[in-house]
Amino acid sequence: MFGSEKSKSPSRRWKGSSESRLEELDRISQLPDPLICNILSHLPTKDAVKTSVCSARWRSLWLWVPCLELSSQSFSDFKAFMSFGDRFFDSNRVSCINKVKLDIYEDGADLKSWIDATIKRKIQHLHVRCTPCTDYEMPSSLYNCETLVSLKLHEVRVSLVDFRFVSLPCVKTMHLKYIRYGNEANLEASFKRLVSCCPVLEELKIFAYEWMSRRAQVYRVVSRSLKKLRIKLEEDFETLGLGFVIDAPLLSCLSIKDSLSENFIINNMDSIAKVDLYGIFGLDDFGEASVVTSRGSRIRGFLLGISKVRDMTICRCTFKLICQYSRFQPLPQFGYMSHLFVTLRVSDLKSLPTFLESCPKLKSLILVWDGNSKKMHSDGDDLHNPIIHFASVPECLLSSLEFVDIKTCISGHAPEMKVVEYFLKNSAILMKITLRLNYYDCANEKSFFKILMAIPRRSATCEVVVL
Secondary structure: OHHHHHHHHHHHHHHHHHHHHHHHHOHHHHOOHHHHHHHHOOOOHHHHHHHHHOOOOOOOHHHHOOEEEEEHHHOOOHHHHHHHHHHHHHOOOOOOOOEEEEEOOOOOOOHHHHHHHHHHOOOOEEEEEOOOOOOEEOOHHHHHOOOOOEEEEOOOOEEEOOOOOOOOOOOOEEEEEOOEEOOHHHHHHHHHHHHHOOOOOOEEEEEEOHHHOOOOOEEEEEOOOOOEEEEEEOOOOOOOOOEEEEEOOOOOEEEEEEOOOOEEEEEOOOOEEEEEEOOOOOOOOOOHHHHOOHHHHHHHHHHHHOOOEEEEEEOHHHHHHHHHHHOOOOOOOOOOOOEEEEEEOHHHHHHHHHHHOOOOOOOEEEEEEOOOHHHHHHOOOOOOOOOOOOOOOOHHHHHOOOEEEEEEEEOOOHHHHHHHHHHHHHOOOOOEEEEEEOOOOOOOHHHHHHHHHHOOOOOOOOEEEEO
8 A cells, every 4th residue: 555655656746846847937927917018018029029929818918018119121011010000009908008119111101090099098208210201290199198208200201280289298308300390381480389388398309401491590499497409400501591599598418510500599598517519500611701790799699608518519610610700709708617528620729729718617628630640731731840839828727627638649740749748838737638649650659758758747746648
């Protein structure tokens, strides 16, 4: 009898062990549906859909996932893409949609009804990207979505119409890239209303070309909550009078890349943390004749508007324009600026002290002069012959400048060493200067270090780093 019970014991243990192993392997299926959908939401949509083959229970779980990333290029043909989208957005099982990202490369999708469906399901993040050859119109329901937090319509030609009734109370992020507006007669008013009707908007990006250059228009960015603004207009169009008025007292970051606008007016800005200037504000050159015209006052008005910036990045075209202006009119004081990153032509290095005189509390300077030695020589800026003469020593070198980083690789030519010498000899509290040696172009590396070590240093504690 004992032996008989013993012989049955292993089979019972094996059966229990097998069931236990199966349960361990499929523990995820024991989770409630909402939790599984939350897990699936962290997967790419195509991978979430693949889980439908796991079992009958999993067959439709992907329709409950609150996030969708869909690209028409991921499907064998556009009809399959449309069919997939129709099934997801028409599903009654999806009660709430958190985030939708759509990349559409052909016309024909029922985008209006898809977006309407997301709005009914309390969408928070909507990102739509099409191609320039498509023309999808946003539904009017989009402009009254009470749950939308992030709206990104970019790299597209999307028609936005009927701004008369706009209310986006929760939108914090808005990216408008290459938008085509529907009502051109009221384009300025429509643009202003779209921005101002977002009472908690914090980040705004505007990328555009011909829709802003068809005729003289002044676009107003009016927001009491905006913190980050980026404007990029870079196509070559013939424009007169194009401009921006920025009224955002809480703005902390401003980035402008603009070869179209002739005017930027900044109002009600007490201070700003960071400004990146990559544009030339519709001016290729600035001469004495420009001073007596409105161009001179517009440049001064803009510089006064950003005069309380703490961190500034300037491209070579903007730096040249500002330096040309400074020959005829004094620059405003940038009394709060502590960090400056400037890219310039080697021929404009002589103007650097003039600009630094307007930055009395500058602590950190990053310097890049454009091109290598051969390119500079071909452009007429001969590094081997002329010596750069700096006419003055600005206040920041005597009292505040602590760090200088020359990111251009130098080869030991006389003008390059003149720049290094200028900072070492005149910076009273300089703590560190960083150089980058072009080892391939440096004829005599030992000679370079010998010259470098022979340069007198006004700051006894200054560290010279050569990378």
